[in-house]
Amino acid sequence: MANIAFIGLGVMGGPMAGHLAKAGHSLTVYNRSIGKAKTWTETYGGTVAITPAKAAEEADIVISCVGNDDDLSQITLGRDGAFRAMREGSLFIDHTTVSARIARQLFVEAESRGIHSVDAPVSGGQAGAENGKLSVMCGGSEPAVAAARIVMQAYAARIIHVGAAGAGQTTKMVNQICIGGVLQGLAEALRFAQAAELDLDKVFDAVSGGAAQSWQMENRWKTMAQDSFDFGFAVDWMRKDLGLALEEARANGASLPVTAMVDQFYADVQAMGGGRQDTSSLVRRMTRA
Structure with missing residues (x-):
């Protein structure tokens, strides 16, 4: 069992930290909203710290799950950042989706x-965090990833060491590129089926068992047909992630025309007031027949 500092108790970080507490680790937690940190400790135990540095003082491992590059920089390298207090030989694991640039830095x-x-x-997503079934893509040295794996298995079903520092983040970009393309195809297919006046349940049964099957189809087809989007991974966060992928593509020379198009389609959804809706709300911008 380890002394762990967990920084960031949002919809992902809160459940992940909870799995660590249930596994028997000793946790000190920090959240920008101290009320959320206190509520977490009322459920799981542990200690609340007033700064990331205070959280990290006695920690063997510091784990973060925050919002973006700026948040991550602040909680690690800021005036009260965790790196100022972490001991030599300790381990830092970051679960935030950020740029490969800051991961390497x-x-x-x-x-x-x-x-x-x-x-x-x-x-x-949130369901994976709550159920302890996340897929984790790791960048870093083999010994560091091996040490991280021991604690991450409390909330992960799959842990893959992809490569050196930054490789975890670029792999997450691959993940988001795939999701964006699949959701646009799914949105077009759903609207096509509606225009053809097909029974959407029967269409799902017919195509979900073949080559068109995907996680998005299995989990989002029916809610998209019902215009239900007030759950899941927000459009605002997806735009952040696709922006990271497009930025990295400019640096490495990759061509991402469909990703760039889908990113703009998500901008349309934001303009329609759907920034906090699930990424499947992409279908909203397409005219219903």
Whole structure:
């Protein structure tokens, strides 16, 4: 069992930290909203810290799951950041979806302090976090990932070491590129079926068992048909993620024409007031027959 500092108790981080507490680890938690941190400890136990640095003081492992590059930089390298308090030989695991650039920067910063660092974005959404069935894609050294795996297995069904620092984040970009393309295809297919006046349940039964099957089809076809989107992974976050992928593509020379188009389609959904709706709300911008 380890002394763990967990920073960021949102819809993903809160359940993940909960699985660690249930597994018997000793947790000190920090959240920008201290009320949320206190509520978490009322459920799971542990200690609330007033800064990331205070959370990290006695920690063997510091785990973060925050919002974006700026948030991550603040909780690690800021005036009260965790890196200022972490001991030599300790381990930092970041589950935030951020740029590969900051993942590589934090690896260098950590290494200079004798800290092991792993960039480990996740896939599986809120349900995956709550059920402890996340898929984790890791960048970093083999020993660091091996050490991280021991604790991450409390909330992960799949843990893959993809490569060096930053590789976890670029793999998450691959994940989001795939999801965006699949959801646009699914939106078009659903609207086509409606225009053809087909029975949508029967269409789903007919195509979901063949080559067109996908996680998005299995989990979003019926809710898209019902115009139900007030759940899941928000459009605002998807635009952030696709922006990271497009930025990385400009750096590595990859061509992402469909991703760029889908990103703009999501901008349309935001303009329609759907920024906090699930990514399947992409179908809203298409005229219903």
